[in-house]
Amino acid sequence: MTRWIRDYGVYAAVLALLVFNVLFTPHFLDVANFRTQLVQVTPIVIVSLGMALVIGTKGIDLSVGSVMALAAALTALYLGYGAAVAIVVALIGGAVAGAAGGVLVSYVGIQPIVATLALLVGVRGLANVLVPQLVEFRNPDLIALGSNALFGVPLIVIIAAVLTLLLAFLVRRTTFGRQVVAIGGNRAASELSGLPVKRVLVLVYVISGVLAALAGVLATARLQASDPTSLGMFIELSAITAVVVGGTPLSGGRIRVASTVMGALLMQLLSATLIKHNLPQSWTQMVQAVIILAAVYLTRERGKR
Amino acid sequence: EAPQTAAAPTGTAGQQIVQTPTGTAGPTCTLSQFGGEKFDLKSATVGFSQSEKEANPFRIAETKSIKDEAAKLGIANLKVTNAQSQFSKQITDVQQLIAQGAKLLVIAPLNSDGWEPVLQQAASKKVPIITVDRKINAKACTDYLTFIGSDFYEQGKRAADKMIEALGGKGKVAILLGAPGNNVTTERTNGFKDRLKEKAPGVTISFEQTGEFAREKGQQVTEQLIQSNPDINGIYAENDEMALGAVTALKGAGKQPGDIKIVSIDGTRSAVQAIVDGWLHSVIESNPRFGPLAFETAKKFLDGEGIADKVIISDREYDQANAKDSLGEAY
Amino acid sequence: MNREQLGRLLQHHGAMMVLGMLVVVGTLGFDSFATPDNAASIVVSSSFLAVVAIGTTFVIISGGIDLSVGSLFVLGGVLAAFGSQYGFAVALLLPLAVCGLVGLVQGLIIARTGLAPFIVTLAGLLGVRGMMLTISNEGATTYLVKNPAFAALGQGEILGLTYPVYLTIALALAAMVLLQRTGFGQNVYAIGGNEQAAALMGVPVARTKIYVYLMSGLLAGLAGALNAARLSSGVTILGIGMELDAIAAVVIGGTLLTGGAGGVTGTVAGVLLLGVIQSLINQVGNLTSSIQQVVSGAFLALVVVAQRLLSKAQR
């Protein structure tokens, strides 16, 4: 039972919140509403996927929000060459930022939280240097990416779903995934077992960077404007919360992909519920605090005293 | 209180105009009353403390206007600091400007309260402070020289007028609030609500959530809003960015221009363009070009003229009638 | 042996040395840098972050982290200003009581349930800000400090420096003694160094953790209250991101985020370092805000990398 709560608590919580909303929130059952929730949660889901990988190695990536901003800036700068080019450049930017974090963590040996904190400050600044203010765009391809749907499902939601599957595959079925988990479980042992620890670490941060950049591109496409100043502000906290609420421990050595997505959905539904019921900001924050604590308490590692 | 509907006089390209001409209203302050000494503006160190990153049209235009005017006047030693939205940092910034020997301070305060330490220090050195955009809650002429800026409460009221006009005095309205804890948010909200209560009890406020003055947040909140409150008729956004975010949300939900009336405050170029496109109903201006007025005030002060305790600028408003023609003047 | 000592010296006093270097650079580069006024402004404004960071130092040495301090800082200020209408004692004690209580609750949760401090205090960050907004009418009400005695606590000066500066110095000294010279301090190092071992060695792990978070909450609340006294009002927009500044200062000061090592001197140097960098940026007086951010980020990375490489070189 307790084990069940630990493993499926997030699902139960999401379900409970859904039931509450169906009962008490007008128009909640509209298809359009579900679309809205999924579309809004997409950037957090994508960022959380990378975050889960990083946390699996016992690390943390605070720079994701700033990397989103950088991606937004690069997208705006290169949109003149077409949407595809702009997106590729943005993703490369994310990869470079991620690699910087990864190198600081693995080769230089700086603690992840500090290394990525420096990036959080610096990369956001860089994004602002590149694009000092919000820039609107009219590129039809990019706007289509943000607003089109396939069989009624928004493109960006499909992208997030595919990425989730990909990451689940990566974690469960590939050598790389196993190595990530092993490194998080015991780095010294992994090193002595001949795992390419440093390379894997860099790659993990690169993946996190690329995913954050992609989230930035999609958010930009949806906003129809590039806004490096405020895009992705504090998203690292939401992503970490999603990962942890999903039952991936901050102490590393375990990654739960599907539950991470559920964790993100939980936080999204929660904030949607509070907004729809028009509660003041103060309430929203206090309720969020309580729910986070409750969720993490229920899904915590047991048996260790 | 006189509602200003006038478009800017031609040729001034969006210059600020003073609503209460200096010397006519309120107590005035002269150099001798203030207790300072005359100095030469050109050779003096002048400090400008900006509150937020120059990343939105308002702040960009504001800082640029100050710098440009200083350059025009030949002020060689202008020191600019930026508090990056951290109030504690702004206090320190200003103190360090004083320590660098600034003879005149122009401050765009992040917050109206909490200036005690700066005011004390400036007063003891007799450094005149001109605050722009937002007020400082202190005594003019003793603590600081004067305030130049808009009346946010008044802006809220005028937005309410526009909303009432748009809805014909009846309907449901949602408010996209600014950042919580901000004087601007508070005053623009109060002005709006008071005016509705006073003039149009038929217009009810059924929803108010913060969009934190940001476009993306405005979009997200609006998406939730139109889902759960499809009967909404109007949206009052406390700045243009949130209004434009709301527009994106409405577009995404398949709404047509004008389905939901949006009124906002600021007067950025994009917002005025959105009026032209039919998405926004009207925009109350909040003019950030403080440079000319600030330095003109300083010069007058140094020349011994009396300075009013506040210099309220007359904000224009944009709507279908004038949007297209005024596009060039929006910032 | 000599290399080992050198390494240790760099780890402990690296921040102090960089601070010294920057002060020299600033003095040579700018006429108005080394003036008493400017120095005072750096020291005075740093004192509040320093008080918060002292608490953070304890938390981090114990192997934890406290993200709630920024929110507690602003809550403390609002409560102090609110309380000042009922007199000096209320103004000072109300924020201490509430912020201490929040710290205590966080400590209890962390110590008793084993939840990660990062998450618990993240919830604290949100919840406490919510509390602050509730009290201040969604941030719309700014309480003014009505009690002149309380205002004097933040504004009174001796030798050009305000009282909070002296209080900070006293607190830092007390914290040093607490950390190095008391059983409690030893326990903090022990649980940060190896929690399991500490428990087996008879260290009251749970109690120590609870005290650490209680202390962090109290200090954040105190800093907020002092700041409110200084500003004469309970400003509601303060403290956002302050936890990151505090953590950065602690780390720059040579305290390991993994716990078990570090000290208060380094933290104080770290706080001053951040203040001096800001001041230097202001001295230049024409950097755009985005460049300022890049410089801050790069500098943080530089200091940490340098420290890391130097301490690696010792081995």
Next chain:
Amino acid sequence: MKRTEAVLEARGITKRFPGVVALDDVHLALGAGEVHALVGENGAGKSTLIKVLTGVYQPDEGDLTYDGAAVGFDTPLDAQKVGISTIYQEVNLVPMMSVARNLLLGREPRGRLGVIDTARLYGEARGILREYGIDTDVRRPLRSLGVGAQQMVALARAVSVDAKVVIMDEPTSSLEPREVETLFGVIGRLREAGIAVIYVSHRLDELYRVCDTVTVLRDGRVAHTGPLAGLDRLKLISLMLGRDLAEVKSSGLTRFNRDHDRVGGAPVVEARGLTRRHVLTDVTISVRPGEVVGLGGLLGAGRTETAKAIVGALPLDGGRVLVAGQPLPTGRTVAAIRAGVSMLPEDRKAEGIIPGLSVRDNIALAALPALARAGVVSDARIDRVVEIFMKRLRIKAASPYQAVSELSGGNQQKVLLARWLAVRPKVLLLDEPTRGIDVGAKAEVQALIDELAEEGLGVLLISSDLEELVEGADRILVLREGTVVGELSGDDVTEEKIMAAIAERADD
């Protein structure tokens, strides 16, 4: 020796962990001045019992009496307060704190104002340590000491308080002979002073030297309890293993049979002139296929470092490693493993197992690239390999999916061996492969080493157990202070000669 009322008594103790009954109705009575041996196989429940006695765990059933009164300890601190002092199995001190502060944590000398008096702190610490033959700068962080010295600090810490009961869980597993003697001296003094001692060890010789009584645990139950004198050694082993005396006799005490007749050919690995400042000086070693080369020496002689240097886990100032004549790139573990050189690390917990992963994943870890197609793991291949090795090494686990951390020490060690065998190495460097594992498992591991050598694997065997070294190795190199000080082969491989080789230079 006086035997009085029991100072500490446990009655009917039962302790369950998810999936295991670690202790089942255990009785233990401890008299003043008694040295009580607690023995049993890995996973028999010795450490768990100790943790129950000292308040780390709460028993599910049963009760404790101490000094004639019923007690319950909520935390280790409670037990310490009433005079039960414990050295737990793993070296459990705080590595980053100084030696002195570790030693006196919780009872630092206070000066005026109740503040710790550092001068006295260091003075007292120095004094205490000198008694135990450790002369070191007590201000240094503990981690800068070798494992043995750390263990001695833990010992000194436990014994230097006013205790009525001192519990030692495998205190000698990382001590060198001289330190063991010191320890025995200490135990003698404790006994004189009427202090009761519980002593856990897998080294039977030690038990017979210092213990008065013995309790044998098997699968969480008491299999025997009584005086040790008169209990035959083989009988004791059979009690521990739960097997017939005859069966134990026939299989002998160690499983090595040394004559590897297939030793031959060119060295498969050759280390030349390995040098690292302060640690290794010009160490040259070679291992031929099918050969077991022993590496002897005192603690801190540089044996671990030598092994690490060979697999590229230790940066070197000089020297190189050749595998089948080809030089290895320095400092790259991956390259060494690919070339066929693997190392079983000494510290199982810190450098060996990945606690969160299953037995299966732990075994497959190093071989993953080989067991995958284009980076995608093949479950079928992994299952095959895991099955083979679990069977061959007789790994006792509920299933391959059990978490490795739930296994007993001996089985964890076998999992690690399996991890290395799965990559099919040409040479295995074994650093203390039998440390802390019980007689049964030890024999199995030793037999396995033998078998592997028969099959042509080269083995470098590092062991502090001289008997094991002598019986297992074809050739022995003796290290001292990071230098090879002697090489023994053929009939010269005896415990006496090794001791002599170590001593010869030590007397210089």
